[in-house]
Each structure stands twice: as C-alpha cells, then as structure tokens.
Amino acid sequence: MSFDVPPDCRYLESHEWARQENGTVRIGITDFAQDELGDVVFVEVPGQGESIEQHAEFGVIESIKAVSDLYAPLSGTIVSVNEDLIDAPELVNEDPYGDGWMLEVEPADESELDELLSPEKYENQIA
Amino acid sequence: MALRSPPIDHETKATDFGGWEMPVEFDSIRAEHEAVRERVGKFDVSHMGQITVSGPDAERLMQRLTTNDVTTLVPGDAQYAGITNKDGILLDDTVVYHLPERAGEYLFIPNAGHDEEMVDRWNAYRDEWGLDATVTNQTTDYGMIAVQGPQAANLLGDQTDVSLGKLGQFEVTPGTVAGAECLVARTGYTGENGFEVLCPWDETQAVWDVLDCQPCGLGARDTLRLEMGFLLSGEEFHPEDNPRNPYEAGIGFVVKLDTEFVGRDALERVDAEGPDEKLVGIILRDRGIPRSGYTVTAPDGTELGTMTSGTMSPTLGEPIGLAYLPVEYVGDKHPVRVVIRDEPKKAHTRTTPFLS
Numbered sequence: 407m408s409f410d411v412p413p414d415c416r417y418l419e420s421h422e423w424a425r426q427e428n429g430t431v432r433i434g435i436t437d438f439a440q441d442e443l444g445d446v447v448f449v450e451v452p453g454q455g456e457s458i459e460q461h462a463e464f465g466v467i468e469s470i471k472a473v474s475d476l477y478a479p480l481s482g483t484i485v486s487v488n489e490d491l492i493d494a495p496e497l498v499n500e501d502p503y504g505d506g507w508m509l510e511v512e513p514a515d516e517s518e519l520d521e522l523l524s525p526e527k528y529e530n531q532i533a
Numbered sequence: 534m535a536l537r538s539p540p541i542d543h544e545t546k547a548t549d550f551g552g553w554e555m556p557v558e559f560d561s562i563r564a565e566h567e568a569v570r571e572r573v574g575k576f577d578v579s580h581m582g583q584i585t586v587s588g589p590d591a592e593r594l595m596q597r598l599t600t601n602d603v604t605t606l607v608p609g610d611a612q613y614a615g616i617t618n619k620d621g622i623l624l625d626d627t628v629v630y631h632l633p634e635r636a637g638e639y640l641f642i643p644n645a646g647h648d649e650e651m652v653d654r655w656n657a658y659r660d661e662w663g664l665d666a667t668v669t670n671q672t673t674d675y676g677m678i679a680v681q682g683p684q685a686a687n688l689l690g691d692q693t694d695v696s697l698g699k700l701g702q703f704e705v706t707p708g709t710v711a712g713a714e715c716l717v718a719r720t721g722y723t724g725e726n727g728f729e730v731l732c733p734w735d736e737t738q739a740v741w742d743v744l745d746c747q748p749c750g751l752g753a754r755d756t757l758r759l760e761m762g763f764l765l766s767g768e769e770f771h772p773e774d775n776p777r778n779p780y781e782a783g784i785g786f787v788v789k790l791d792t793e794f795v796g797r798d799a800l801e802r803v804d805a806e807g808p809d810e811k812l813v814g815i816i817l818r819d820r821g822i823p824r825s826g827y828t829v830t831a832p833d834g835t836e837l838g839t840m841t842s843g844t845m846s847p848t849l850g851e852p853i854g855l856a857y858l859p860v861e862y863v864g865d866k867h868p869v870r871v872v873i874r875d876e877p878k879k880a881h882t883r884t885t886p887f888l889s
Contacts, residue, residue, distance in 0.1 A: 444558060447845040448822060450820070468821075470844055471557065471558075471562060473824065492820075499561075
C-alpha cells in the first residue's frame, strides 16, 4: 500500500505535516497516520489565539480504536482552527492534506520548517 | 512464546489477542460494523477455545464447573455460562454445547488464550472428585467463523444443507458448509441474528472463502458487542486485575444457585446481600471517548469507579462505555463525570443494551 506524501509539505517523524500558505502554515496529520488510526471520531486542538511550540504536544486525535497525541511541527500562534472537524472528524480520513487540516498558524520562526523531514525522507520513513 | 496463527490467511494488519495473531480491521471498523448491523459480515473467531468433555461423568463435571444448569440442555442445545473460582470470581465466560447426535458429550468455548488453563482446571477437578470423563483440548482441531447480520441466514443458507430457519437461538446442529462437515450454531456476539460455524481446522479457509460478504476484524467485533453491553473477558472481568462476580458483571441470569458448582456458596451470599457495585452503561455528553481505565466520578468529583471498555458507537454516533459503579447508579440518567486527560467530562448512566 502506498501513501500520499505531497511534495509541498514538510513532515515530523510523528506523522504531522506542515505547509506554507501565504505567510501562515497549515498543520495536519499524514495519509499514513490517518490510515494507521482508522476511523477518526474526535479531534481536540487549542483555540484561535493560543500558541503552540515545535515538537510539543498540541492536541489529541481519537479514532474508534485508539487515542494519539498530536505534535507541533513548528512554533507559532494559532490564527484559525478547522471547525469542520467538530461535526465531521472523518474529513481527516477522507482528505488528510486538504479538508482534514487542523490548524493554521502564524509561525514564530519560519526557519523551524527547515528542521522538518523533506517529503523524500518522510516517504522513506514510512516505506 | 510465538503467536498462534488462525487457519485463515487474512492479509491485513493483525494484533496479539490472547496469544493469537488476529486481524483488527479489513476495511474500516465503521464500514465493517455497519455491514453487520445492516447486511451481513463474517468474523474469523478461530482464536476462541474448543474443549470437548465426554465419558460417563461428563455432565456432572460440566455442571460443577460452570454456573448455569447443564442438565437443562438436550443434545443440540447451547447455553451461556460463567466459570467461577471458589470465591465466585469470574475466571472466564463461555458457551456450553450439548453436542448434537452425541448425547452426554459436551463442547465448551472459552475465550482466546484460556483453553489450556481450562483444560488443566477440568482435569484437576475431575481427578479431585474421582469422576470418569475425558477432557480434550480441540482448539486447533476446529476453526470458527461467525456470520452475523440481518442477511446472515440468506448468505449462509446458500452454502449449507442445514435448515437455518429451524435452528433456534442457542441451538446447534451438524451440517456441511462448502463441503466441510461442520457444526452450525445460532449464536453470536453482535446482537444481530447470526450463526457461528465450527469447521475442521484445515477446511476453515474454504468455508471462509465461500461466504461472500464483508470480512470483519476484532475492532468491529468490539464496537458491536459494546453496543449490546456484552462482556469481554479480560476487560469487564479478570481474576487478578479486575476480580468480579457474575452479579456485579450483570450476568446473574446464568447463575443457577439450585445447582452445585465451584463458587456457588460464595455467590449465594452475594445474591442474598446484593453486590455493592454493578456494571453500568455510560454515555458521554461532552465530546470525547470514555476509554478503558478512565476514572468515573460523581458531579462533585467523588471517585466512583473505572471504565472497563469504551468507544464511539458507530450506530448511535455517541461515545459509550461500561464501568463498575456503586449500585445506586444502576439505571438511566444518573449524572456522572468521566475524567479524560485530567478533565471531567459530563456523562450519564444508561441501561444496556445501548441499542434498543
């Protein structure tokens, strides 16, 4: 089975992705991660205005079978939270890099992104 | 110890369950769960134990080691029962079959990983009591496939010579499925109409292959049984980690105090005094999933008990679970809190089954 690893994202070993978009960065979990978890039923993340710190836990994702911590790929302030996940957490399964995004963050230091895994390295990790 | 492999090659992710390498999910737990509730699904349950008991004292031995009344079973009948120790604590739960066309011979089905322990227990008591019975572990002689759901009779009916319509709840009959000589029982663990097929180990794959429906793993098996409030051995009771008697676990209906069995005297006392705690259904009102091990408190924070199982109910779309709570919490709508990651989440009690 092969998993989608978009070239425009950077990755954490713990299967979160980060993508730069017009000055902000979107965060979510990877296709591999959603497949491992199975049916996602609950996503718990901090609210707008709160800050997150690179490599620290920022929330929790629950599938029917398991609960997993979410780790921040970079530090910054949350400018937007994907409210659609409240009623439709399955979007994380259906479209992990698109409609299943979790947070939009104003980065504290964009150079943190350089420390993340490249698509090639992440693909190698899950191969 | 190496994991035991089922007789079917599943080609999907597997997990250690009672020492067996069993599939967790084939497609998604939700899809598998829905297939069983709405149509039909099949489960490889070959990890369940099979122990046969024969000989002149087989009935006496079964009667004295299980809580239900074995003497009510005519050949071809089955019953649910507890297996308790002297203190009335559940060691396992099981289905006992009085084998069809083999009067006086019994087959019982302990949970995964309990087969050797139960054979030892049966043999030890047989010797202590001087009974004449032969106890045989047939766990790897039989594979077992559950076919469950509203269309189960149609699907299985096309592949067997058994008149499934004539087979009552908890009845078992011999028959062929996919050419294999099997035992077909109208039993299950999902709350749906359905059957469990005991097949010769080497023919289990062929029986599995001929049943053209959604394959289901342990994940869906767990969500389906939880919606019914059925017990999972090791979770709702465990002799060391969570010692519980059948009254606490809500299966007092399989305890027949007018029979003689190990644990009877202790259970008579529990029945007379009433248990202090009982297994209660929980529905979470706040967002979250009430999982095994989470603490349950009163609204004022007083600790009441611990969740033994929990999930997001695929059918109800609500977070459900089971917990042992003081008996005053038995019933519907008693407000409680489930502590999830240090936060008390609003919940209330609910009489099981969750599905009406």
